[in-house]
Amino acid sequence: MATLRERTTAPAxxxxxxxxxxxxxxxxxxxxxxxxxxxxxxxxxxxxxxxRPSTAxxxxxxxxxxxxxAQDTVVGVDADGHVQAYGIVIxxxxxxxxxxVVLAGAVHPDHRGxxxxxxxxxxxxGRARQRLxxxxxxxxxxIETEGPEGAEALRLxxxxxxxxxxxxxxxxxxxxxxxxxxxxxxxxxxxxRPATVDDIExxxxxxxxxxxxxxxxxxxxxxxxxxxxxxxxxxLDLSRVVLDxxxxxxxxxxxxxxxxxxxxxxxxxxxxxxxxVVRAARGRGxxxxxxxxxxxxxxxxxxxxxxxxxxxxxxxxxxxxxEQLGFVAGEVHVTVATAI
Numbered sequence: 001m002a003t004l005r006e007r008t009t010a011p012a013x014x015x016x017x018x019x020x021x022x023x024x025x026x027x028x029x030x031x032x033x034x035x036x037x038x039x040x041x042x043x044x045x046x047x048x049x050x051x052r053p054s055t056a057x058x059x060x061x062x063x064x065x066x067x068x069x070a071q072d073t074v075v076g077v078d079a080d081g082h083v084q085a086y087g088i089v090i091x092x093x094x095x096x097x098x099x100x101v102v103l104a105g106a107v108h109p110d111h112r113g114x115x116x117x118x119x120x121x122x123x124x125x126g127r128a129r130q131r132l133x134x135x136x137x138x139x140x141x142x143i144e145t146e147g148p149e150g151a152e153a154l155r156l157x158x159x160x161x162x163x164x165x166x167x168x169x170x171x172x173x174x175x176x177x178x179x180x181x182x183x184x185x186x187x188x189x190x191x192x193r194p195a196t197v198d199d200i201e202x203x204x205x206x207x208x209x210x211x212x213x214x215x216x217x218x219x220x221x222x223x224x225x226x227x228x229x230x231x232x233x234x235x236l237d238l239s240r241v242v243l244d245x246x247x248x249x250x251x252x253x254x255x256x257x258x259x260x261x262x263x264x265x266x267x268x269x270x271x272x273x274x275x276x277v278v279r280a281a282r283g284r285g286x287x288x289x290x291x292x293x294x295x296x297x298x299x300x301x302x303x304x305x306x307x308x309x310x311x312x313x314x315x316x317x318x319x320x321x322x323e324q325l326g327f328v329a330g331e332v333h334v335t336v337a338t339a340i
Contacts, residue, residue: 021114210276
């Protein structure tokens with residue numbers, strides 16, 4: 001296989017999208033984070049009513065290692081200078097088994113149907129190809145985006161040739177509806193405790209090992225990982241880790257709580273962002289142990305439910321574990337992509 005530089009067709013020069021539908025386009029800046037967040041919230045209210053993006057989500061995207069805000073983002077602004085659309089091109093900085101560029105963006109519902117989304121998406125694809133064409137690596141590569149099944153954004157992506165490659169199940173556990181669930185005790189030789197700030201880097205090591213055989217997963221780089229675990233909604237105090245007899249983290253359940261998202265779901269909840277067991281410690285029943293401990297912490301903290309997402313084709317059987325703990329499958333999200 002040729003390198004990405006050799007096999008990627010990319011525009012030598014990429015113009016900003018041409019004005020359309022009453023908006024003009026310019027690169028975003030960090031000063032636009034709140035305005036971009038407002039568009040993301042308005043779009044989610046239509047496309048995924050039970051979710052509400054946080055400002056931290058936008059800030060984290062703008063802070064991705066290697067992202068050049070002036071070149072990798074675009075916003076559409078109306079005649080009054082208000083942001084009504086945005087697009088972000090995220091070149092995943094870690095490339096071990098594959099190169100991935102993820103496209104994120106939205107158009108305010110009041111401004112849809114005017115060709116704005118098509119122009120933003122075409123620009124994003126051009127910029128994504130430029131990012132891939134700069135890489136002298138011989139790896140498979142994809143340009144990806146995702147959204148709820150049936151969402152307008154996925155229909156737009158299909159028009160540009162992106163096809164479904166993975167489905168994800170959102171699962172929810174409402175604590176008051178949970179029956180008694182037998183959970184194994186912590187095996188001999190292991191210790192369970194809350195996560196702490198001192199665990200951030202050891203957790204990255206454990207996460208990278210635990211997820212290296214998961215579809216689409218590349219190792220997290222230090223700056224991006226720290227950004228996740230120090231964001232305002234990160235709750236290390238409710239997250240749980242299992243240590244082996246040498247004190248190394250071998251299992252983890254990492255939790256976020258964002259009160260600004262409660263109204264959209266209709267009740268308070270915590271989001272379990274990652275559950276994992278390092279490869280050397282699998283087969284000991286640590287996944288349900290560490291996840292149930294995090295669930296207990298969430299319930300004791302006073303939230304009404306826990307939510308997580310699982311790959312519908314996860315080979316480890318994670319979905320069965322979650323069902324056994326009381327989670328119920330709900331909305332389906334779809335990753336769509338084009339291969340390079």
